[in-house]
Amino acid sequence: MSVATKTDKIQRLAELTAVKETSTGASLWREALRRLRHSKMAIVGAVIIALFLVLAIVGPYVAPYSPTAQTWRNEVFPNRGEFVGARGENWFGLDHLGRDVFSRMLVGARQTLLVGVVATLIGLIIGFLIGGVSGAAATLGGDAGKRVDSVIMRFIDMMLALPSLLLAVSIAAVMGQSLTTVMIAVGVVQIPVFARLLRGAMLAQGGADYVLAARSLGVRKRRIVVSQIVPNSLSPVIVQATLSLATAIIEAAALSYLGLGNPDPAIPEWGVMLTQAQRFFDNAPMMAVYPAVGIIITALGFTLLGEAMREALDPKLKG
Amino acid sequence: MLRLVVRRLLQLIPTLLGLSVLLFLWLDRLPGGPASAILGEKATEAEVARINRALGLDQPVYVQYWRFLKRIAELDLGTSTQTGQPVWDEFVLRFPATVELSLLAILIAVAVGVPLGYFAARKRGGWLDVTAVSGSLVGICIPVFFLALILKGVFAVELGIFPSYGRQDTGIDATSVTGFAVLDGVLTGEFDASWDAITHLILPSIALASIPLAVIVRMTRASVLEVQDEDYVRTAEAKGLKRSVVRGRHVLRNAMLPVVTAVGLLTGSLLSGAVLTESVFAFGGIGSFIRQAIDARDYPVLVGFIMFIALVYVLINLLVDLAYSLIDPRVRVH
């Protein structure tokens, strides 16, 4: 047969086969991303979070009034249960000290976010370290490592045994009342969660074939942990982090309900606002509803995204 | 089986010891003492000093710890500085309340959560599924105390269906046998008392149940979805078994395994919620009492109770493991 025919035979073949290539071999993460894009949960969650972030960033600049100025303090009479609801100049009405609730909501978003993020970071970082050490020890540390691991885990169990809120309250009691305290208190509560997660994932990975392979090839243990096990154990931690943002925001609200919120109640933060407002629930329910809804929706946003990520990353829930 | 129990109980000892040490270090860091808590505005430095001396709080922490260990050895938990009563009595007084509350809460969570999650999974993407999932997601995101407030506002105050606070009506003088109001009523035949106690429990327990409920719904759902694709389910189908059999014996039974563990852990963690719910409903249980104890620097109570909670927590986990080994032959302890 002639050269010509041979070549275009190959070309024809090439273009026909080419079509198939795309569908093959997508990494776990790319797969996950693809599924995320198709998940309604993820989209809704992402949108909420986006809005919240925008609010947190621009809120203070677009707020119509100062959130702390008691401009209308002579118009509200908490002692007579007389409040000012939504009206032209104050879209969300006034709070119990004659401040503009709408402005406070706008500015409050940032504080709320701040608390959530920092708290989660605290829990994440410390928990990550503890869990990492423990996991590494358990997977590659031999018997000594196993002992180390079990000690650490005993400690973590102790932390878990204490009801998270009491832990938080007592931390606040020790450190005195401040925004930092709230963050730390909420963060510390998250530590065991992250630690356990990472350790669990690492143990699972520890048994994996590629780890055995790497070890049999004599790769240094630290290297295996850092470059193999940990990266492969990350996904559940990342998911948890997203979910924790939600819990952090709620826990923070709970703390301020227990009277441990920001010591300067003038600074608007949704949890504090809710706590203050619920005292006047009968007379001015909306005053409590605004921050409550704010908290719920935000938390919902993070939860949705987190759950969607979990589903996307969990091979079992494919399809 | 027995060996497992014994081993766990032995493991408990170092845990508790470690915990108690941590506690004491923590207490040592707590500013202020019980004295000023007792005296309020009336406190003056001298008074405070005198009281603290009387309580031996002026001694270094390790001395106090040693005293504590000695007391524990004599099975004496010490005395509450708030109420001046033996910690043990205070405990016997309040623990039943929290137990009742938690049990009912978890009961609601399971009774509603499991079926909901199951049918949600069966009709994946259906309206039930969507509502169940979104509902449970929202459930997690509502601050417990807010939910409790709303529940109380609506069902106790506005509609007056349920009592708004406390464990028992004043009208009823129920004879207390075990301290478990509901149980006592049954034991003594004062069923009105039982009923009264139950009505007092409902609102708080619903509030408390919100989070476990949400978790259980989603767990069950996920678990069922997973099991549905298992080979053995396909085998069952291949045998042409009736739907009911396939679902009951082959899907549900396997799907329940993770849920059982979850329920255990949730029960252990209920106390946090209890702190809030109990204070909203003035429900005299452990949760609210420990909070007061922290505010009032009531060291003996704090140590005693927290140790006990740790104990309970471990025991619950033990129970879970035992239950697990019963329903899953693979982990049966030989």
Next chain:
Amino acid sequence: MRIIKSRAARAITAAVAVGLIATGCSSERDNKSKDGGEKDTFVFAGAGDPGSLDPALASDGETFRVTRQAFEALLEHESGGTKLVGGLAETWSSNDKGTVWTFNLRKGVKFHDGEAFNAAAVCANYDHWFNWTGTYQSSAVSYYWQTIMGGFAKNEDKETPEANYKSCTAKDEHTAVIEVKEPSANLPGGFSLNALAIHSPKAIEEYKKQDASAKGDAITYPKYSQEAGTVAGTGPYKIVKWNKGNKEVTLERFDDYWGEKAKIKNLVFRTIDTEEGRRQALQAGDIDGYDLVAPADVETLKKEGYVVPTRGVFNLFYVGMSQEANKALKKKEVRQAIAQSIDKENLVKTQLPEGGKVADQFMPDTIAGYSKNVKKYPFDTAAAKNLLKKAGEEKLKVTFCYPTEVTRPYMPAPQDLFELMKADLEKAGITVTPKAMKWAPDYIDATEAGSCDLHMLGWTGDFNDGYNFIGTWFAGYDKQWGFKDKKVFDAVNAGSKMGKAEERVAAYQKANEVIMDYLPGVPVSSSPPAIAFAKNVNPPNVSPLTQEVFSEASFK
């Protein structure tokens, strides 16, 4: 201005709730009809559990509210007033020096345990207290005895004050004579304290058998004080049950009461620690009344037809300044600037319950010794600024502490009050650093150690004597204020040693003028703690000293 109707509240709560609990709610119904039939039980909610059933061991209002119904002291305040009147003693007198007090006792009085009341009984009580040992000598247990009578027969702690009590003698069946070493401003007022109420001698014998021990890490109250049965007084009600688990104390009408018998058979005190908890309980019909109503709720409850009588004021709310914590406060201009920058009127108008008054001295106007012509410091931000400039403190920075998790009779919503005052101070150009602390112990410790530049605190009078107010603060150097000023101290103490009441009053008026001239702090307001009752209740006379006697209450 539009007021949100509580109809809106209903709608929203309902809507939200239905949404929220769509998953959770089992629609159980409570078939048991509430209070069916003739109502013979009156339920009153307090904010905290009583500490003991023996008032002698207590120092807090929650305890006294209960014990006051079952125990009576030699003297009492007139129902609903602040005037001292005879209690178990019909009349009383003292020598000019004020060291020998003679009480002509009421006849035909019986104790709950059937014992007869007489001079011997009175002395049995006073001697019992005087001879207290061990933990009983801790001020945590015997605070009021020590305030009124000083120390004990044998003081065991060097820091325990010297005993001022000398003796009690039964001159005859119905005449008791109590002698003290030094005249004291606390007498005769002190004799009216429920902490010094008279117990049945039989009970006292029982008490003596038991000891309050400090074994372990805490003061253990004696058993008798923790369960009904032993304690026995003369009051219109007798304590029959203390159900701690249910947080309730049950009392029952004492049919042999010497005076007018209680109108309602059973009286129950319950504990609901949150304001809205108590309010909702009342609205839900679970209780017939409660104390410490949140000011915000007063109008609401009135609108809904509840009975909300207004108490007279008998307390004082002030902003304390610790001159050692912040040197700037040593300058009078600065203190005056702070005083003038606070808008007390607005505070009272918007925050305090009905009946609240702006205070212009460290004593409410219901106390004998209140002075009409003290120096006034009206609200005037501009003036305050000038004063600061004069003092060279335009850039004044202060830390301002406030308590969380607490409401006091004089301070209904500390955080709100704090926020308003903070805003005021800032308007005057002062930089305020807020410090929030748990009421007990953190806040108490901090304020009493004078570690806050500014703090807010107050005082509720125990009995009608000026010294009970100004004496607690300005009798001498006190870290809380951190100043030494002989002029002030002398003025305050002048009255305390005088036997004659009239002389004392004059002295107190003078003292108030001196104090307000020196201006150690800013008296802000006096406000009656609000109390509320169900629609179908004829309430007892409400008392400025929050000393309601529930035997006066009845159902419509």
Next chain:
Amino acid sequence: MSLLTVDELTVTFGGRGRKESRAVDGVSFEVDQGQVVGLVGESGCGKSVTSLALMGLLPDKGVTVGGRAEFDGTDLFTMSRSARRDLRGSKMAMIFQDPLSSLNPVVPVGVQVTEILERHRGMKGEAARKEAAHLLDRVGIPDPTRRLKEYPHQLSGGMRQRALIAMAVACAPRMLIADEPTTALDVTIQAQILELLKELVDQEGTALLMITHDLGVVAGLCDQVNVLYAGRVVESAGRRELFAHPTHPYAHGLLGSIPRLDAPRGEPLSPIRGSINDRIAWADGCAFAPRCDRYEMGCLTGTPQLTEPRAAGHQVRCVNPVLDDAKAEEVTA
């Protein structure tokens, strides 16, 4: 007329947003009474999907089944769900690949056997248990009465597979589908299981559809063999005929890629290049072309038809089949 006639069976996955993929693309074959038919091909060629489609075990959502499958005179695909249910396990039974995951871990083996008897043979309690024991005994499980009480994880791999077989044959089905029944087992057990199957088929006259990638199994068991490639039968013949004259380059390659004792020393094995992933849609031409040494333009113009280039009943789907064995050797070499 044959027991099972499969005609142009197609199974398409996808829909629900994801792009469609055709797992089975027009498979046709027949199974007669008591006949053992092999369905051969590498993993991913659609064997298992075919079997699931026939059993009606494919999920209802996201899958579309086309073509006809006539079992005992009735069309499986038009039949009602409940009728299908009654058919499964009684007339048509299946044995799966992984015995461990195919048994319910938390239900005793006994129950898993008796439940099928209760369902299809209306047996109850003791009777059912006896029969179950008998069945286990029949499939060669020692001490059956004890085993009945045990859980799957307590049995050995071989025993599990035997148990599965016991369930499959519990109702003496007309037809048995075995999907790679031996791949999860080690060699000695494999042989025993195959033995067992063979003997069951002989005794009962059950038809057996053997799905495997293992030509050894085929050689040992099957009367008729269908070679599947990318969801289509590319060659179909009697066992001997096929092994003697593999005519489709793929089949030829398959046979060439297994070591043969009768092959001359030193002759290299001739594996097939590439994997089943690099293929083209049947619509465009021969899906095997990319891996085939013999393809030419002709292969790439539309679906090749089944022809009988060599002998009657030996169907081949190829434009350029291997007719002369010698030549074939040299090409593949």
